[in-house]
Amino acid sequence: MASNKVYRDSMKVTPENLTCAYYKEAKEPDLLFPVFTRELYFSAFPAPIPDKRISDGNPIDHTSMFKIMAQMGSGKIGKHFTAMRKDFTKYSVTKPMKKDPKLVVAITEMTSRAVDYIDAVRVIEPFLHDKHGSLFLCHILMHFRNQVPFQVENYYFTCEYWHDGISLCSLLKENGPMSEETARFYLSELESAIEDVHERGKIFRCLCLCMLRTDLSGHLKVCPYTTCDQNMDCGKPCDPISKNCGDQFYASPEVVFGVDVQKAADWWSFGAIMYHLLVGQPPFSGCTLGELGKAITEEDPLFPPEMSPEAVDFLRNLLHKDPRRRAGWGAQGACTVKDHPFWHNINWISVPQRYLKPPLVPSDKKPMSEMLRPVKGNKTSTK
Numbered sequence: 001m002a003s004n005k006v007y008r009d010s011m012k013v014t015p016e017n018l019t020c021a022y023y024k025e026a027k028e029p030d031l032l033f034p035v036f037t038r039e040l041y042f043s044a045f046p047a048p049i050p051d052k053r054i055s056d057g058n059p060i061d062h063t064s065m066f067k068i069m070a071q072m073g074s075g076k077i078g079k080h081f082t083a084m085r086k087d088f089t090k091y092s093v094t095k096p097m098k099k100d101p102k103l104v105v106a107i108t109e110m111t112s113r114a115v116d117y118i119d120a121v122r123v124i125e126p127f128l129h130d131k132h133g134s135l136f137l138c139h140i141l142m143h144f145r146n147q148v149p150f151q152v153e154n155y156y157f158t159c160e161y162w163h164d165g166i167s168l169c170s171l172l173k174e175n176g177p178m179s180e181e182t183a184r185f186y187l188s189e190l191e192s193a194i195e196d197v198h199e200r201g202k203i204f205r206c207l208c209l210c211m212l213r214t215d216l217s218g219h220l221k222v223c224p225y226t227t228c229d230q231n232m233d234c235g236k237p238c239d240p241i242s243k244n245c246g247d248q249f250y251a252s253p254e255v256v257f258g259v260d261v262q263k264a265a266d267w268w269s270f271g272a273i274m275y276h277l278l279v280g281q282p283p284f285s286g287c288t289l290g291e292l293g294k295a296i297t298e299e300d301p302l303f304p305p306e307m308s309p310e311a312v313d314f315l316r317n318l319l320h321k322d323p324r325r326r327a328g329w330g331a332q333g334a335c336t337v338k339d340h341p342f343w344h345n346i347n348w349i350s351v352p353q354r355y356l357k358p359p360l361v362p363s364d365k366k367p368m369s370e371m372l373r374p375v376k377g378n379k380t381s382t383k
Contacts, residue, residue, distance in 0.1 A: 032121055035059045036062045040142065062107075062146055066084070069082045069084055072226070077108070077120075078115060078155075081106070082104060083104070104161055108123075108159075112155065124143055124157050128143075136221060136222055137193050137196065140224070141159055142157065144157075162221070165213045165214050165216065167212070168213070168277070169209055169210050172280060180278065180311055185359055186220050186277065187274055188348075190273070192352050194207075194334070195334040205265060206248075207266060207269035207270065208249070210247075217358065249292070253297045264326045267326055268318065271327075274311075275319070279307075284296045284299065301315065310340070314340050327340070
């Protein structure tokens with residue numbers, strides 16, 4: 001009888017021998033994409049008045065706390081929306097929109113049927129930084145998954161949004177190609193953001209021009225969302241009017257081939273963005289994705305005669321097909337990029353602290369055609 005009792009005790013269900021997927025304690029919690037709850041929401045947006053309903057811990061739909069306003073764009077990772085908070089904190093949806101990045105936010109929806117968990121983690125990893133991170137990276141406020149019954153489980157992340165900021169795509173559309181002085185300002189801040197991400201052991205993998213915006217002060221912000229519709233079947237460059245775009249124009253050859261992607265892939269995208277800012281179009285194009293991939297892996301970019309020799313040499317080093325011979329490769333990394341003569345008038349100590357004067361500053365009191373005003377004391381222009 002004693003032996004039978006020992007046998008029955010060994011067959012009892014415990015968390016150690018239970019393999020049921022629906023047992024809550026048997027599955028490790030997802031720290032990057034937890035279930036959306038009121039407690040999670042108020043951890044990102046603290047309420048000035050304590051509410052007993054905050055710590056209930058029950059999963060809820062994120063639309064009960066965010067009011068989806070409009071769709072900004074879409075891409076291969078998902079759709080991007082602007083949203084306004086509708087909670088019981090000091091701001092209310094009945095009040096006018098204020099210049100507060102935490103009142104109006106950007107929400108990206110990544111469908112689990114199209115984007116797997118690893119790709120979703122790779123998207124948000126470069127933007128998960130503490131208060132000591134780069135000032136040119138958009139800060140992700142929340143990242144969660146929506147686990148509502150009878151709905152598909154999707155991944156979401158909420159980040160800062162500047163409705164008065166300007167996309168560099170729109171800037172090129174309004175003023176045409178930039179001068180080297182103006183482009184050097186934005187590229188120096190982009191280099192600082194890439195360097196910060198690489199120092200944390202992360203990579204972007206495929207930067208694009210539509211991810212670059214300016215905040216209200218005119219400084220650069222690298223955002224995980226875009227304001228264009230990235231049509232993967234379209235071979236046209238970015239056009240803010242038709243909103244057809246794609247980060248495949250800035251993909252490195254190793255990304256096109258699908259091989260092991262290293263930090264050098266970000267410096268290729270950096271060079272493609274630099275070429276686009278100076279020339280007004282991407283360095284490689286094609287009517288189809290196949291032709292575009294062939295141009296990236298086999299053809300050489302064409303440089304206009306008015307481009308300076310320093311810029312041409314710098315672009316040749318950045319757009320090298322072999323990542324081992326590309327600028328930014330190796331242990332030195334960003335040092336090989338910053339030592340190039342193209343940065344002859346850039347003080348790299350002032351760049352991370354945003355001490356450089358921006359050439360253009362957004363103004364919400366003027367229409368889009370007059371939305372740019374030069375900063376006093378800065379003679380740079382976009383012409």
